[in-house]
Amino acid sequence: MKKLSYETLKEQNYSGYLLEDAPERVLQFGEGNFLRAFVDYFIDVMNEKAGFNSKVVLCQPIRSGLSDMINEQEGLYTLFLRGFQDGQEVNKKRVISCVSRCLNPYSDFEAVLECASNPDLRFITCNTTEAGIAYDPSCQFTDTPANSYPGKLTQFLYRRFQKFGQEEGKGFIILSCELIDDNGKELEKCVLKYAEQWNLGEDFIAWIKKENTFCSTLVDRIVTGYPRNEADAICEELGYKDNLIDTGEIFGFWVIEGPQSIKDEFPVDKAELPILITDNHKPYKQRKVRILNGAHTSFVLGAYLAGQDIVRDCMHDDVICGFMNKTIYDEIIPTLNLPKEELLDFASAVTERFKNPFIDHALLAISLNSTSKWKARVMPSLKEYIKRQGSLPACITASFAFYIAFFNGHTLTEDGLVASRKGNDYTVKDDKNVLEFYLAHKDDSVEDLVHAVCTNTDFWGEDLTALEGFEAAVCNYLTQIREKGTYEVMKSLL
Numbered sequence: 049m050k051k052l053s054y055e056t057l058k059e060q061n062y063s064g065y066l067l068e069d070a071p072e073r074v075l076q077f078g079e080g081n082f083l084r085a086f087v088d089y090f091i092d093v094m095n096e097k098a099g100f101n102s103k104v105v106l107c108q109p110i111r112s113g114l115s116d117m118i119n120e121q122e123g124l125y126t127l128f129l130r131g132f133q134d135g136q137e138v139n140k141k142r143v144i145s146c147v148s149r150c151l152n153p154y155s156d157f158e159a160v161l162e163c164a165s166n167p168d169l170r171f172i173t174c175n176t177t178e179a180g181i182a183y184d185p186s187c188q189f190t191d192t193p194a195n196s197y198p199g200k201l202t203q204f205l206y207r208r209f210q211k212f213g214q215e216e217g218k219g220f221i222i223l224s225c226e227l228i229d230d231n232g233k234e235l236e237k238c239v240l241k242y243a244e245q246w247n248l249g250e251d252f253i254a255w256i257k258k259e260n261t262f263c264s265t266l267v268d269r270i271v272t273g274y275p276r277n278e279a280d281a282i283c284e285e286l287g288y289k290d291n292l293i294d295t296g297e298i299f300g301f302w303v304i305e306g307p308q309s310i311k312d313e314f315p316v317d318k319a320e321l322p323i324l325i326t327d328n329h330k331p332y333k334q335r336k337v338r339i340l341n342g343a344h345t346s347f348v349l350g351a352y353l354a355g356q357d358i359v360r361d362c363m364h365d366d367v368i369c370g371f372m373n374k375t376i377y378d379e380i381i382p383t384l385n386l387p388k389e390e391l392l393d394f395a396s397a398v399t400e401r402f403k404n405p406f407i408d409h410a411l412l413a414i415s416l417n418s419t420s421k422w423k424a425r426v427m428p429s430l431k432e433y434i435k436r437q438g439s440l441p442a443c444i445t446a447s448f449a450f451y452i453a454f455f456n457g458h459t460l461t462e463d464g465l466v467a468s469r470k471g472n473d474y475t476v477k478d479d480k481n482v483l484e485f486y487l488a489h490k491d492d493s494v495e496d497l498v499h500a501v502c503t504n505t506d507f508w509g510e511d512l513t514a515l516e517g518f519e520a521a522v523c524n525y526l527t528q529i530r531e532k533g534t535y536e537v538m539k540s541l542l
C-alpha cells in the first residue's frame with residue numbers, strides 16, 4: 049500500500065482541502081498527538097476558510113520523536129474527530145496539510161535556527177507536556193541545542209533578534225498550550241532567566257519584552273492519538289498507509305489570553321473556530337481543570353480498582369457515573385465562582401463527552417502522575433468546599449482514599465510500581481520519589497499509611513492532617529475499601 053503523500057492523494061483524485069505550498073508562518077515546538085489534533089487542525093481550517101495561508105514548521109522538543117515519520121509523509125496526516133453533535137453521530141475525517149516539515153534539533157539545530165531568518169514567521173506554538181517549561185541552569189547558550197525547551201526557544205529568539213532586532217513587528221506571538229498554570233508567563237520567565245544567565249544583553253531583553261507576546265492559553269479537547277486497534281482497517285479504507293493517523297473528540301475549545309489585535313493576524317472568528325481571545329483565561333481554566341480533569345482524577349482510580357478500564361464504560365455504570373456526578377455537582381461546582389448556568393452547562397457536556405462511543409480513554413492513561421494531578425486538580429475543590437461549607441466533601445475525601453489504595457503497590461520496576469487489582473498486576477506511574485515513598489509504606493496499617501501520605505508536604509505543599517477530620521475520614525474510607533472494595537464505597541456515597 050502506498051504511503052500518504054501529496055502524490056498519493058493526487059493519484060486518488062482526493063477532493064478535500066489541501067494546501068501544498070505556503071510560507072512557513074508558524075514554528076511549533078512539539079509534534080505530539082494533541083497539538084496535531086488541536087492547534088494544527090485549527091490552523092488548517094484557518095487556511096481553508098480564512099486565507100491564513102500558513103505552513104507550520106515543527107520542531108521536535110526532545111531527542112526521540114516523530115520527525116522522520118512526519119517528513120516521510122510530507123507533513124500530511126489524517127485526523128478523525130468523532131463523537132456526537134446535536135444528537136447525531138459524527139465522524140469527521142480531514143487530511144491535515146498545514147505542516148511543512150519536522151526538524152530534529154538534536155541532529156540539525158542550525159536548521160531550526162535558520163527559521164529565525166524567515167521574515168514571514170510570526171507565531172510560535174508549543175506543547176511540551178507539564179515537564180517542558182522548566183528552567184535548567186545547566187543549559188548553556190553554546191549547547192546545540194540547549195536541552196530544555198525554554199533554552200532552545202531563547203537560542204532561537206536570540207537569532208531572530210540578531211537578524212531583525214532593529215525592525216518593528218518581527219517578534220512573535222507565542223501561544224503556549226502546556227497544562228501548567230500561567231503557561232505563557234512561565235515560559236517568558238524562563239526565557240528572560242536564560243537571557244540573563246547567558247549575558248545576552250539588555251537590548252535583547254528589552255526586545256523580548258517589547259516585540260514578543262507570550263500568551264497563556266487554556267486548551268480543551270480529548271485526543272486519543274493513533275488508533276492502534278483500528279489503524280489497519282482505517283488505512284485499508286483510506287487506500288494509503290498513514291502512520292500518523294490522529295483521533296480525538298469533536299469538542300474543542302481554546303482560550304488565548306492576549307490583546308484583541310491578535311485576531312488581525314490570527315483569523316479565528318473568520319474561520320468560525322471555537323477559539324476565544326480574552327484578557328483573562330483563568331476562569332475558563334479553573335472551570336475546565338476543576339470540573340473535567342478534577343472529575344477524571346477523582347473517579348478514575350476508584351473505578352479502575354472496581355474493575356473498569358475505560359472512561360465510557362464507567363459512564364454506563366450507574367454507581368460510578370453517579371459518584372462522578374455527585375462529585376461534580378455537589379462538591380466541585382459549589383466551590384467555583386463562575387455563573388452557575390455556565391458551570392452546569394459545562395458539567396453536563398463533560399458527561400456527554402465522557403460517553404463518546406468513539407473514544408476509548410484508558411483509565412490507566414489518566415492515572416499517570418496522579419499525585420500532582422490530585423494536588424492541582426482536586427485539592428483546591430477540597431479546600432474551598434471546607435472553607436465555604438465548614439464540612440468535608442464526602443466524595444472528594446473518598447477519592448483521596450481511592451488514590452492511596454491505587455498507589456498501594458508492592459514491587460518497583462523500571463516501568464513503575466506494580467500493584468494488584470483483583471489478583472492481576474497493573475503498573476502505577478508517577479515520579480520516582482512518589483513511587484519510592486509508596487514502596488516504603490507498602491505494608492503499613494491503614495492508619496500509618498494515611499498518616500504518612502497526608503503529612504507528606506512534598507506531595508501536597510502542606511500537611512493535610514491540618515484539615516479537621518480529613519485524616520480520620522480517609523482512614524475510614526480506606527478501611528472500607530480494603531474490606532469491600534471501591535465500588536461499594538462509591539455506592540454508599542450516593
Ligand SMILES: NC(=O)c1ccc[n+]([C@@H]2O[C@H](COP(=O)([O-])OP(=O)(O)OC[C@H]3O[C@@H](n4cnc5c(N)ncnc54)[C@H](O)[C@@H]3O)[C@@H](O)[C@H]2O)c1
Nearest residue numbers: 078079080081082083109110176177178179180269270271
Ligand atoms: N491527549 C489529550 O487529550 C490532551 C488534552 C489536553 C492536553 N493534553 C496535554 O498535552 C500533552 C501532550 O499530550 P499528547 O497527547 O500530545 O502526547 P504525545 O506523547 O503525543 O506528545 C508529547 C509531546 O511532548 C513532548 N515532550 C515530552 N516530554 C517532554 C519534555 N520533558 N520536554 C519537552 N517536551 C517534551 C514530545 O516531544 C511530544 O512532542 C500532555 O501533557 C497532556 O497533558 C493532552
Ligand SMILES: O=P(O)(O)OC[C@@H](O)[C@@H](O)[C@H](O)[C@H](O)CO
Nearest residue numbers: 227267268269270341344414416
Ligand atoms: O492528559 P493528562 O494526563 O494531563 O490528563 C488526563 C485527562 O484528564 C486529560 O487528557 C483530559 O482528557 C484533557 O485535558 C481534556 O482536554
